[in-house]
Amino acid sequence: MIKISIVNYYNTLPFRWALKNSSLLQQINLQEDIPSNCAQKLKKQEVDLALVPVAILPELNAFDIVSNYCIGATGRVDSVKLYAQVPLHQIETIVLDYQSRSSVTLTRILSKEFWNIDPVYKAASPGFENHIKGTEAVVIIGDRTFEQNGQHRYEWDLAEEWQKFTGLPFVFAAWVSNGASFPSGFLNEFDSVLKYGVEHIPDAIAGMPSTSIKNINPIDYLTQRISYPLTVQKRQGMALFLDKIQQLAPL
Numbered sequence: 001m002i003k004i005s006i007v008n009y010y011n012t013l014p015f016r017w018a019l020k021n022s023s024l025l026q027q028i029n030l031q032e033d034i035p036s037n038c039a040q041k042l043k044k045q046e047v048d049l050a051l052v053p054v055a056i057l058p059e060l061n062a063f064d065i066v067s068n069y070c071i072g073a074t075g076r077v078d079s080v081k082l083y084a085q086v087p088l089h090q091i092e093t094i095v096l097d098y099q100s101r102s103s104v105t106l107t108r109i110l111s112k113e114f115w116n117i118d119p120v121y122k123a124a125s126p127g128f129e130n131h132i133k134g135t136e137a138v139v140i141i142g143d144r145t146f147e148q149n150g151q152h153r154y155e156w157d158l159a160e161e162w163q164k165f166t167g168l169p170f171v172f173a174a175w176v177s178n179g180a181s182f183p184s185g186f187l188n189e190f191d192s193v194l195k196y197g198v199e200h201i202p203d204a205i206a207g208m209p210s211t212s213i214k215n216i217n218p219i220d221y222l223t224q225r226i227s228y229p230l231t232v233q234k235r236q237g238m239a240l241f242l243d244k245i246q247q248l249a250p251l
Contacts, residue, residue, distance in 0.1 A: 001029045002182065005041045005050035007173060008032035009142040010216075011071055011079065011226045012051065017204035018197025024189060034142075035100040035173060048180040051173050053102035054238055058245060060178060066187050067175035069194040070230040073159035074169040078216070078225045079145045080159060082107060083152040084137035092135040094119045095128050102172045102241075103141045106158050108251075109244050114165040121251055146215045168237035169227065198228045 006012055006019070019030055033041065035053045042050040043059065049066055057063060073080075080103050084091055094111070096104040111117050119137070129140050132152055139158075140148055149155065162170045175194075197204055201222045227234075 002027055002049070002180075002186065003029045003031065003047040005031045005033050005038040005047045005052075007035050007038055007051050007071070009035075009079070010218075011142075011222070013208055014197035014201050014204045014222065014228070015051070015069070015194055016197075017208050018193045018200070021207070022193045022196075024186075024193055027183075027186070035102070036098065038173075039101065042176060042178050045178055048182070049175060049177040052176050053100045053173050054171050054241060055101035055105040055245060057174075057176070057242060060176075062179045064177045064179065065174050065230070066177045067191050067194055068230050069175065069191065069198060069228050070171050070234065071173040072169055072171040072227045072230070072234050073225065074227045075160055075163055076157045076225065077159035077170075077172075078149065078157065078221065079143070080106075080139075080141045080157070080172065081145050081148065082137055082139050082156040082158060083132050083148060084135075084154045085133060085152060086135055086137075087154060088115050088117055088156075090135055091117055091119050091137045093122055093137070095122050095124045095136060095138040097128075097139045097141050098124050098126075100141050100172070103139055103158060105245055105248070106162060106170070106241070107139050108248055109241070110158065110161050110165060112248075113244070114161065149215065162237070162241075166237065166240060168240060169231075169234045170241070171230065171234050171238040174230065174238070194228075 038050040039052045039056040041047045159170045
């Protein structure tokens with residue numbers, strides 16, 4: 001069986017639905033994880049390929065981007081945010097979401113090069129999203145943002161801020177292999193399944209079990225906020241992001 005780790009956020013629903021309803025399901029062991037666990041499984045070679053935060057790529061000894069699809073955004077994404085009760089220049093501390101490296105790293109790059117602030121960074125623990133106060137801002141990603149949006153005095157959409165800064169779209173996660181070998185034709189079929197999911201988003205929404213997610217329009221979010229094709233421009237944005245990672249000091 002080919003072991004695959006996929007992010008279990010709502011934004012991957014087209015991928016998960018398509019994979020679970022394809023003939024590939026007989027060949028794969030599909031594991032649903034938060035982004036940081038997808039990354040750890042790939043790094044430890046516990047899976048053969050995974051949808052991983054782009055920020056971990058420099059840490060891999062070898063890797064291949066194996067799909068023409070990703071989790072990206074060409075503007076506002078609505079599910080990767082910095083929230084605060086004070087404006088940017090008054091932020092003294094930023095609490096960093098423990099679920100994804102790409103968003104954490106993006107926050108640090110924007111702070112240094114675009115927002116021109118120099119906050120203290122603090123690791124988050126579960127439940128941190130319920131304690132946004134004073135001069136402390138928080139980075140929150142994924143489905144937990146849906147209930148946070150519009151609830152704080154200030155919020156910044158990190159994908160939108162990156163586009164303002166660079167003029168390029170942002171790639172949060174890509175499908176990556178750690179050098180594993182695959183049966184002939186598997187990767188082409190895998191990509192075709194992902195493509196089918198992206199092209200049938202209303203069917204994916206209807207075909208997956210209902211969830212308790214509130215405060216979003218599923219069609220709007222999955223078609224207008226998340227951008228799935230890994231285009232040339234997205235690859236340029238990803239390359240620039242990876243270059244800027246090398247210039248960051250370790251936390």
